[in-house]
Amino acid sequence: MRMAELVMGLVMGIFSIYLMWKSAELPIGWIAGEGPGGGAWPFWLAAGMLCSCVAIIFRWAKHVTPESQSDSPFMDRRSLKLFLLNAVAITVFIGLFHIVGAYGAIPIFLIFYLRFMGGHSWGLTSAFALSTPVITFLFFEIALQKTLPKGFTEPLFLPIFDFFY
Amino acid sequence: METLTLLIDGFAIAFEPLNLVLVIVGCALGLFIGAMPGLGSVNGVAILLPMTFLVPPTGAVIFLAAIYYGAMYGGAISSIMLGIPGASTAVATTFDGRPLALKGLADKALVAAATASFVGGTISVILFTLFAPPLAEVALTFGAPEIFALMLMAFATFVGLGGDDIPKTLFSICIGLVFGAVGLDIISGEPRLIFGGLPGFFHGINFLVLAIGIYGIAEMLWTIEVSQGEVMISQASVSFKRILANLRELKLTLKTMVMGSFLGYFVGILPAAGATPGALMAYGLAKTISKDRESFGKGNVDGVVAPEAANNAASTGAMLPMLTLGIPGSPTTAILLGGMVIWGLEPGPLLFVEHKEFVWGLIASLYAANLFSLLINIAFIPAFIWVLRLPFTILAPIIFILCIVGGFVPTMDMHDVWLMLIFGVVGYLMRKLNYPMAPAVLAIVLGPLAEPALRQSLLISGGSFSIFFTRPFASVISVLALILLLLPVAKLLYEKYLK
């Protein structure tokens, strides 16, 4: 935990500096008769972030916060495994949106999650994996007319659209 | 008294069979749309707008108003049940609504939210009826300095929101404000903070992307870790007897509801403010005046009713500048305004004179929508509770899917979904280190309102800050805001040096 507190403080400090640098693409100073320039608001707030990070690291060094006193690991093995498993699953899920589209990705994600992470029966899994995309389609595409990404499955939907409109 | 007769006529219109059906269908649809994370009243109204040409203009606006109201109620559902604010107006509802649900008191929070919304709606309709024309004049004189002063006050009421760790709270506020600045700088007309030159940053970072990332993905990852992927999310049970008991208990919060309603209404009237600042200020005020300040953020019913009363009151308030001035007070009223143009009505000062039946029919149907939203909402509470009792391994993937689809729909851009994932993962790691995240979400909502107002004011005054203290409304609000901002500092100094 103590290590993580320092690393987060440092990473966010570096990120603040990046934001300050990026904000400085526009004038960050005071323009006479006009007020602050276009980059001033984000620049000085990013500077505020940097100051906060310095304070966080300072407090870390002085062992003020509970996190900086704690010796317990930031994540135990089991938490890390769960976190990685979920984070990677969502990342792959979002990635699949680009390839097989929403209606391919949703069943794949549900099958993975319900069957392999949740250990539910195939019956329940397939019920959810089949009904969720159908409900999503009817709600978003037909009722709300919001098109979700379809990837290469796009041509499959043309006859469905013909049917509904 | 003339307005009263007009209102009664309005009710006659609202309760015509067709209009009544439209109100009920609209409320139910709105409730459903609002309860989805990522979809709020703006989406509901915008999406269903083209369907309204099937009915006469009055029926059409009644339908849209019902969706608007239903979605406002629905926003609270997603805040309480999933901990994800469905729209910026419902952010403050998560602060205490979510802890209540986690304690197994979801029904209490839902009943409180629905009732408070109803009280807020009722009070605001009364205020609307009484003071519409004079308030419109006041709203008109509100310029950039007044809006900035108001934003300052919204921040000031929220100073105490974060955790005890001041540098981390400060960090959270600043990062929210910086992210709010991404996109276009309207004063200089230059794009700014376009990270990596990605076109997705041109439209800025949508509030929902950060909110769903933090309250959706990060929160789920957190719950999964805490429960080690086994425990159910909450053990809520419900019966109508309990709902009635909850309703009776709400008497204690009446004062907060009324306070929230008035505050929400008056902030809602101001052009460009919308319902979000009103809801936040109501929460802050409820906390400040409460005798039991410690329990805020841990599941205090007052913390649910204040913002819910305020955001519903504000949504009626926002109708006022729209109808009388043709100026939308919120994104949703902007769409309604577009709708009125489609139906051939010209919003503006003459609307009250030339289309009385339309205006008062709308007001009356707002009231009817309010009532039906309450009834439908309470009727559905058992269903919502049932959803919470699903095993976590079923609920989790469904919430993830809702988050991702909800992150996509507002801008229809996969860029925002990826951004949301990053916010979720980093937000989770930060949350583990006790960084408070709510201030960042508030800052990303208020920042884009505050910064242009500040710079427009300074442009007008030629760079002098005196503009915030020389105009009557601005000076009063600025002074109040400064007092509120300095109060905690003074308290801190007092405790440190004088005790």
Place this chain on the structure above:
Amino acid sequence: MKKVSTGVLSLGLVLSLCFGFSLFTFNSAIAWEPKKPVEFIVMAGKGGGADKAVRFIQSIIAKNKMSSKPYTPINKPGGSGAEALVYVKNAKDPDHTIMFTLNSFYTTPLRQPGLGVDISKFTPVGRMAEDTFLLWVNKDSGIKNVDEFVKAAKAAGNKWIMAGTGKNSEDNILTDFLNKAYGLNMKYVPYKGGGRVAKELAGNNANSTVNNPSEQLGFYQAGKTVPLGAFTPKRLPLFKDAPTFKELGKDFVYFMQRTVVGAPGMSAGAKSYYQGLFKKIFDSSAWQGYMKKKSLQGGFLTGDALMSYWMREKAVQKAILQKMGALK
């Protein structure tokens, strides 16, 4: 493992079946028609003038059943339209992507050459209207004509506030013109959207604006604001008392185009379909009524005529921007 592979196999079978089916429907079509909901991109935010027009067009299409598929408006206001331009330029399905444009269609690619947007690559569908601009003041100011305006603005120097819709926008161009033509030193304060600008004038938080008629109409009818002059070739029927700047001896005419643009690479069939559709919309009584009420000008333009109109306008805008110093 075995289970998985059968799953994949049957999925493939279903996929190829559906593919065949959809190919079949492709071939059987005679005239081109949209095969799925059409994305109607708006270069501006929700609730603005362009957005209102798009939603109005959407309702005309749906009401008169002019198309078999719905048109879904998508707002991409980012970067003064840069986001919309890049999106449409790279549209995955050019046959189902159209865009409603403003003058930022010319100015944004000129000001941000890094976007790599060449507007001559876009498909000309139809010019629906040209919006007009007028000079407005608050009635309380007592100013009744341009001469009085010039006198008052001169006296106030840079304390005279002109509200507009963004730096280097149409409003800014007109403000610069007025400053130069009359030797004024008005201060330009940008706001988000024309409606907000109109409100700042009516609430006396600005001294003058150059709003479109549709934005000020409500306040004008309520007697809160007055038009002093029009940036049009002829006086507008709705505001007969406002002389054109041409009459006043300053030759300056400025329009805001409202044009529907197709994505680059749109097929010939789709192009002629949309051109026909928007001609029909333009001719509909609903659109004609809308134009009259909003004091919109201009006839329908399409095809090559529209393309040469774009090229002409682009050159004009370029010259103006260069004069302003907004373009290097």
